[in-house]
Amino acid sequence: KKEDLPPLPAKFWDLYPSKPRIVSTDSSFHDGKIRVNSHVDGLWPSHVYLEWVPNPESVKTLSACLDYVTQSLTAAIIKNRAIKTTDIQVRTLVHSELDVDLPLHVSLSDSIMIPANKKGLFKSAMISACEKIARNKLDLKFSAITRIYLNKTKTRAFIALVLNEDVHLSNLIKQVNHICRTFKKPEFHDLQPHISIGWF
Structure with missing residues (x-):
């Protein structure tokens, strides 16, 4: 008689918060997304940001907000044809494909390409420039404004x-910009x- 195997431990599901990544310029490997910055040997795609890990209650609120915004704006987006696509499918950034809650972020920089031989210098300079300001308590609160941002x-x-x-x-953004200017x-x-x- 076969016996059922014991269930996997809860931590197992947190090992892989998203699908394995494939290095390719083919948009079909990236859910239809087209890279703004192509892969270039010797350059490290970099992004400076603040990470926020929402608690379970915040996750519920964010998901409900995304559902509401999606329902309210889909018709207007299709009518105005603001983006170059005919298939609009809103994807959440709150959960992964495996239904694992994901950290969100506040960007402090655009996507930037750092030469491999300057990666360490860039990181050290960024930490040094931002650490004093980062010690201050950030009182970040949502406004009542929701916007749609297009990529380049x-x-x-x-x-x-x-x-x-x-x-x-x-002030953090100013310091990040200062370092970016230094590295051109x-x-x-x-x-x-x-x-x-969310994105579409």
């Missing part, structure tokens, strides 16, 4: 919750820091 090629859009102004966050990388000009909760 207008092939992808993000549903985002805009944050209220915070002086320490503004593009500065970040997001006048409304936000947290993306």
Whole structure:
């Protein structure tokens, strides 16, 4: 007589919060997403951001908010044809494909490409420039504003919750921009820091 195997431990499901990543420029390997920055040998795609791990109650609220925004805006998006696609399917950033809660982030920089031989210098300079400001308590709160942000090629859009102004966050972005200028990388000009909760 065959016996049922014991259930897997709960921690097992946290080992792989998302599907294995495939290095390819073919958009079919990335849920239809088209890379803005192509893979280049010797360059490290980098992104400076603040990470936020929502608690279970916040996850429920964010998911409900995404559902509401999706229902409210889908018709308008299709009508205005604001993006270069005919198949609009909103994907959540709150959960992974395996239904694991995901950390969200507040961007402090654009995507930047760092040469491999300068990766360590860039990281050290960024930590040194930001650590004093980072010691201050950030009082980040959501505003009542929801926006749709398009990527540079207008092939992808993000549903985002805009944050209220915070002086320490503004100073962090200024410090990150200073380091980017030093390394001759593009500065970040997001006048409304936000947290993306979905994309299409």
